[in-house]
Amino acid sequence: MPDYPITSHNRVRRLPKRGRYDRRTVHAIIDEALICHVAFVRDRVPFVIPTLHARIGDSLLLHGARSSRLLRHLAEGHQVAVGITLIDGIVLARSVFHSSANYRSVVIHGKGRPIVSDDDKLEALEAFAEHVSPGRWADARLPNRKELNATTVIELPIDLASAKVRTGPPLDEAMDYSLPIWAGVLPLTLTPGKPVPDPQRMRRVVVPGYVKRYRR
């Protein structure tokens, strides 16, 4: 059952059977992805900027320096489109034509509004910290007055969204299955490496468990 209206903005046109319009799928992709690409229009020209995001309930959160062009544009309430994509693997079909990628993507259309109250802003900044690294907020030095003032936080309602998902093996032409060509999926995952302590004036502090056990 779709949770979002299906309009000319968010309808998945190419390969419509890959389209998903339910909140659960959309939220899971947003939460797993570290960054999004925000598309906007200025002087009729398209721009796109990658940035970290977070989510609280049915709102996508974006943040940055008060002076940033993107943040000012968002704060002014202009229409934007936000793309979020996770790559899950490469799909090697027997034919080049049917070769593809497994992926999960979301596009959200809407207009942002600035979060103004200190409490809401702090709650949003906690969501960013926890989105990037769950457990970090309780451990790090929290934003002070000056830092809070220097940061713009935008809330974008997730109410016109769609997801597109490809999973599973390649789908080849019937006659190609007899070809002696290896076919299948090579999974790809964003994998954490060994934590690299800050070399500068690092006190002897052990690597926190939430960093050691980090998963995306």
Add this chain to the structure above:
Amino acid sequence: MPDYPITSHNRVRRLPKRGRYDRRTVHAIIDEALICHVAFVRDRVPFVIPTLHARIGDSLLLHGARSSRLLRHLAEGHQVAVGITLIDGIVLARSVFHSSANYRSVVIHGKGRPIVSDDDKLEALEAFAEHVSPGRWADARLPNRKELNATTVIELPIDLASAKVRTGPPLDEAMDYSLPIWAGVLPLTLTPGKPVPDPQRMRRVVVPGYVKRYRR
């Protein structure tokens, strides 16, 4: 030395010291990334669509079904912005405010044009196959006439581009270095897993070396 002109379209405004305008940096990011996000304007509204890309020389290549809205829009020569981003790690500063991510991103502004000759189209499709999985073109079943006709390939000149790169440890406020908070970088890499053979009518073909030794 910049290879690209620095204009109001591609100038890196936020944190300008992270901006790069040389061909070598831009090409390396394009080549390593599997997908891009294409932003375009229709009826004054911004749209963004993720898609696979490839590169030949100073051209970014995009492709898809002839019937695709994005491909038709590109073929009509409308202005687009393409964002390509690689995540290299999360940057855990002692303060939430200075926490960040290590990344390498590229934005390209321009107008595409369709590739029409069969030879040029085949060369482009080879570039896509080899971009996704180097070694695949020599192994897979190549496009036939019908498949070639069904595919639109777009060439977007990379001549107004910029990269933005963050590397290295966190940069904290001087007074925060004495806090007993772990700080550093957790590297993230897109890592291949174990190849999953197509369960459907798979002949006994060994996994090719280029799949076994895949690196992004």
